[in-house]
Amino acid sequence: MAIGVKVLKRPDRNVSYVRATLKGLAITFRKMLEPKVTMQYPEEKSAPEPERGAWAISPRWRGTHRMLTDEQGRSKCVACGLCPQICPANCIKLVPGEDEHGNRYPLIYEIDEFRCVFCGYCQEVCPEEAIHVGVHYENAEYSRDRFVYDLERLSAQTHPVSTLWDPSDPKGE
Amino acid sequence: MTPELKGFLLVSVVKLLVVFTVTLVGVALLTLMERKVSAWMQYRLGPNRVGFGGLLQPAADGLKNIIKEETLPGTASGPLFMLAPAMAFIPALTLSSVIHWAAPLRIAFDFTLPLLGRFAYDALTPMAVADLPVGFLFVLAISSMGVYGIALAGWSSNNKYALLGGLRASAQMVSYEVAMGLSLVPVLLLTGNVALGEIIRVQQDNAIGFNWFVLPLFLSFFVFLISGFAETNRLPFDMPEAESELVAGYHTEYSAMKFSMFFIAEYANMVTVAAMVTTLFFGGWDIPFTRWDETPGVAQTLATGVVMFLKVFFWLFFFMWVRWTLPRFRYDQLMALGWRVLLPISLAYVMLIAIAIYLMENVLGLASGLARLAVLVAVNVVLGYVVFVSLDRGILISGSRGRRAAGGGLDRAA
Numbered sequence: 077m078a079i080g081v082k083v084l085k086r087p088d089r090n091v092s093y094v095r096a097t098l099k100g101l102a103i104t105f106r107k108m109l110e111p112k113v114t115m116q117y118p119e120e121k122s123a124p125e126p127e128r129g130a131w132a133i134s135p136r137w138r139g140t141h142r143m144l145t146d147e148q149g150r151s152k153c154v155a156c157g158l159c160p161q162i163c164p165a166n167c168i169k170l171v172p173g174e175d176e177h178g179n180r181y182p183l184i185y186e187i188d189e190f191r192c193v194f195c196g197y198c199q200e201v202c203p204e205e206a207i208h209v210g211v212h213y214e215n216a217e218y219s220r221d222r223f224v225y226d227l228e229r230l231s232a233q234t235h236p237v238s239t240l241w242d243p244s245d246p247k248g249e
Numbered sequence: 250m251t252p253e254l255k256g257f258l259l260v261s262v263v264k265l266l267v268v269f270t271v272t273l274v275g276v277a278l279l280t281l282m283e284r285k286v287s288a289w290m291q292y293r294l295g296p297n298r299v300g301f302g303g304l305l306q307p308a309a310d311g312l313k314n315i316i317k318e319e320t321l322p323g324t325a326s327g328p329l330f331m332l333a334p335a336m337a338f339i340p341a342l343t344l345s346s347v348i349h350w351a352a353p354l355r356i357a358f359d360f361t362l363p364l365l366g367r368f369a370y371d372a373l374t375p376m377a378v379a380d381l382p383v384g385f386l387f388v389l390a391i392s393s394m395g396v397y398g399i400a401l402a403g404w405s406s407n408n409k410y411a412l413l414g415g416l417r418a419s420a421q422m423v424s425y426e427v428a429m430g431l432s433l434v435p436v437l438l439l440t441g442n443v444a445l446g447e448i449i450r451v452q453q454d455n456a457i458g459f460n461w462f463v464l465p466l467f468l469s470f471f472v473f474l475i476s477g478f479a480e481t482n483r484l485p486f487d488m489p490e491a492e493s494e495l496v497a498g499y500h501t502e503y504s505a506m507k508f509s510m511f512f513i514a515e516y517a518n519m520v521t522v523a524a525m526v527t528t529l530f531f532g533g534w535d536i537p538f539t540r541w542d543e544t545p546g547v548a549q550t551l552a553t554g555v556v557m558f559l560k561v562f563f564w565l566f567f568f569m570w571v572r573w574t575l576p577r578f579r580y581d582q583l584m585a586l587g588w589r590v591l592l593p594i595s596l597a598y599v600m601l602i603a604i605a606i607y608l609m610e611n612v613l614g615l616a617s618g619l620a621r622l623a624v625l626v627a628v629n630v631v632l633g634y635v636v637f638v639s640l641d642r643g644i645l646i647s648g649s650r651g652r653r654a655a656g657g658g659l660d661r662a663a
Binding site for chain 1: 289292293571574638
């Protein structure tokens with residue numbers, strides 16, 4: 077894709093300052109009357125749905141994590157250890173456990189959202205499609221330790237999960 | 250005290266309270282207006298959370314500034330540091346007392362109060378706190394006092410940025426004071442008086458009730474307006490606080506209410522300059538094309554008050570409009586504009602207007618106001634063409650590089 081470069085005519089030495097000023101004043105006055113673009117944040121929010129128009133967030137938005145669960149409400153995670161392995165920020169803490177049927181499950185699964193760089197590798201590497209980054213951006217808390225999300229909290233998240241970028245379909249069509 | 254003196258004092262105190270209250274509230278609202286106008290020009294909405302449409306924003310800002318901590322830099326010169334905001338603030342507010350805000354009104358009363366005694370007053374009262382016979386000379390004198398506050402603030406802060414800001418402010422205000430004073434001489438030539446009330450009277454006094462000096466003295470108006478921008482340190486001339494170079498200029502070290510006082514002073518100065526432009530060149534409270542407003546009456550006073558408000562409001566808007574249109578001047582461009590452009594223009598203009606008036610009175614013998622107006626307008630069209638079409642080319646915005654290339658210097662030597 078070619079980059080459109082707009083070459084502006086530079087003011088030369090013989091430009092009249094007063095007339096240039098008047099032209100500028102006309103422009104600013106016209107702009108003043110045009111519609112505004114401010115989003116009234118707490119009342120108006122951007123949302124993942126496409127019908128939000130100008131304020132839609134991309135489906136590829138990578139926000140705070142969400143752990144998906146199976147029909148019985150247990151997390152899909154099998155504690156394979158790939159996500160802490162690939163995590164470049166080293167923010168995932170995983171202690172695996174095994175039940176009487178020999179199924180592996182996470183004893184401890186914690187993500188420090190302060191350390192996280194939201195690269196989405198954990199979602200990409202997960203063989204069970206358990207951990208996901210989410211289309212979500214309102215994460216304020218009153219204390220720092222609230223930003224370490226444990227397994228229960230990760231499973232309780234309800235926001236939509238991120239769609240990872242597909243190299244064979246780069247524009248998401 | 251005689252009843253008349255008491256009556257005079259009573260009227261004066263009432264006028265004082267009204268004008269200062271209106272000015273201070275107006276200044277507070279101006280800060281909101283500035284933010285709103287700037288927002289609109291940038292496709293934003295501006296403050297709209299506090300109160301209806303953000304109307305209480307100035308109150309919130311004021312409250313915040315009052316309860317904020319006042320800092321005093323350890324190396325600052327304490328007493329001067331404290332004094333400086335007041336020295337900027339007081340002249341700025343003093344100036345609003347000489348402006349005529351509406352048509353004069355006949356006020357008459359005579360009553361007796363217990364303890365205080367009899368009050369008597371009966372006079373055609375100008376709607377200014379003090380109708381000074383020295384008029385705009387007072388404005389020029391007191392507005393120059395404001396520079397002491399700024400220079401002292403910069404010096405007493407013991408901070409290099411503040412000092413540079415203060416220095417720039419004093420140099421800039423002293424320079425533009427010259428052009429500003431000279432640009433008012435033609436007004437004096439036309440009215441023969443410096444009193445503001447008299448200047449307004451002359452501007453409504455001809456057959457069609459419209460003799461605003463902006464037409465016969467357009468170049469004076471132009472020079473006065475530009476000098477007004479420089480005097481109030483507004484963009485494009487806000488060198489003293491150029492934040493990209495000087496952090497915040499002279500008020501770098503100030504916080505809380507002391508900072509607020511500089512802010513209020515700047516806006517009060519804007520009100521004064523807007524009111525002066527209106528008074529000197531746009532007929533003050535005069536309603537154009539009617540002579541109804543010249544006979545005193547309550548309705549006339551109210552109507553002219555509204556008209557005066559609208560005119561001042563327009564010029565205040567113009568200040569903000571220009572601020573969000575033009576980039577800041579470079580310091581040498583600012584000085585060059587003041588000394589090499591505005592000063593010669595206003596000097597030459599004084600001479601030409603004086604010659605024109607002399608010719609009209611003694612050679613052509615024009616007595617009618619309209620004919621004189623027409624002649625002066627014709628003179629201004631010619632001069633305006635010379636200044637805005639022929640002279641105004643590459644004087645201001647040529648960079649130092651372009652000027653060096655044209656005038657010799659470093660580039661040619663290389």
